Amino acid sequence: MKIKIDPFVLSILIVVLLAYLFPEFGGESGPLPLATIGSIGISLIFFFYGLKLSPEKMKSGLKNWKLHLLVQTCTFLVFPLLVLCFYPLIHTEDDRNIWLAFLFLASLPSTVSSSVVMVSIARGNIPSAIFNASISGLLGIIITPLWLGLFLNAAATNYDLGDIYGKLLLEVLAPVILGLLLHRYWGKFAQEYNRYLTLFDKTIILLIIYKSFCTSFEEKVFSSINGVDLFVIGTAILALFYLVYFLTGFFSHQLGFSTEDKITAQFCGTKKSLVHGTVFAKILFQGSASMGIILLPLMLFHSFQIFAISFIATRLARRKEDS
Template identity: 80%
Template sequence: MMKFKIDKFVLSIIVVVLLAYLFPQFGGNSSPLPLDTIGSIGISLIFFFYGLKLSPEKTKAGLKNWKLHLLVQGCTFLLFPIIVLCFYPLMQTEYNKSVWFAFLFLASLPSTVSSSVVMVSIAKGNVPAAIFNASISGLIGIIITPLWLGLFLNETAANYNLGDVYAKLLLEVLAPVALGLFLHRYWGKIAQQYNHYLSLFDKSIILLIIYKSFANSFEENAFSSINTLDFIIISVAVFSLFYSVYLLTGFLSNKLGFNTEDKITAQFCGTKKSLVHGTVFAKILFPNTSTMGMILLPIMLFHSLQIFIVSFIATRLANRKEAS
């Protein structure tokens, strides 16, 4: 019998959004608390620890299964955005375009690391390949995500400059990762030893950024145009996007002749999107905007959905493996 637990981080997100709704004054533009500064420092530390835990030796060893890697990264950074792009001609109003852009933001994000590896492990998939793809995805996303968004942000945001964006990413993300990689040989084992506490720190910073984003959005009434029907439609669209990519990834895995373990890894890693990178990139790409909460809404729904669905699939696959 399969037992399911509600993910504590998902519950924390719901509580934080509720707090932002009830007490927006602490996260809005007039807040006396320096949440932006704390968030920026926290982001840099998240990626410093990310680099510290990333083993260069394991990364090099993971390069061998190149067909699997190409499929995972292709699904993450090409298939997702292309599916969303197909719906752009249908967006006629400014509201529809803003919702669509939030989905493009979701589609252009890298894969999540921890849950991808955990789920692949539960389902008895190719764990080393999952570690490699989930880890390298975050580095690729630093370059690819702003490029996808830049195609459409230039239409509506005169102050969007890829040079400025990459400068911020270099300072807040890439430089800390590089420093962490350099210090891996000295402190890598310590980082792995305290990985649980580092994960709690990561989630705390993400919750802080989510609170700040939604408090600002609630203060500016950014969600006033979203009614119950719109929320249901957005949720259905998130569900459809996930399953479309999941099924297409499975189809391509079969065509490429992958064994069961590689197919599991392709489907689990190729369909995940990182809420950590989503909140970080949103803070850098859309500074001081009241619509950030709207931009983060699809990725937050996707994050909750992917944990629930993939947990169910992973448990079913694990049980089937044990029964055979």
């Protein structure tokens, strides 16, 4: 099987390299208003997200409630609980930052486009994939800050849950609601130009990643991370992905799901959204210099989940054709 490098993953690597070479352009004192561009871009991303959501499809998708419950439970409960098991092993501030990055990853919603595409390739339950991926993004607006708040509040940081929800309401939820209200008028336009809207989303995400890593490199945040740490982080990401993947498959079998529903549960229940993660990190951590570390496990997980699920989807599709 020929391995293809996802263009977006390659773009992320290039952006991180540029941040390392030219941190002065994206830092707090840089000449470019990246913070303002990012804030406006975030609102537009979620406006288009709402514009593409079909209320009719959302209503019809509620029927397969066991599948939806399993996917959302794995996304917002199983993932974080697995990471919580390692909380007693934290002994230093560096350990805590890396663990928080994993908790942030674990509490994020699922992806939308890639989940649906991979389910389609594997010939799973596509309508349920669309519903779960869409509803996951909305639930994440509420659930992700709650998980982080349990530990950031206890650390006496500037994490004000009321302020966080205010920003999420203004920059994320309000644009989504506005998009939903305008779906009947502009929904077809959004679907027709979805390719360009996706390109816009990725461009904004790359700008936010660039700014985050510029700040982290300027503050020398990564000086505490060595090759051993990176190996441990990478190994933990692989273990986390496969553990949730097999747990989701086990529960699907216990619930008597069809092959199509099992595929949807495993593909949607193991994904984490880089788009939501980058946006939420900007709001939840409010430009902290440690944002680079916070985003590091998420970016590695994003790259691996694309590779792993692509391989699995291709294998499942081939098996379907042979049978």
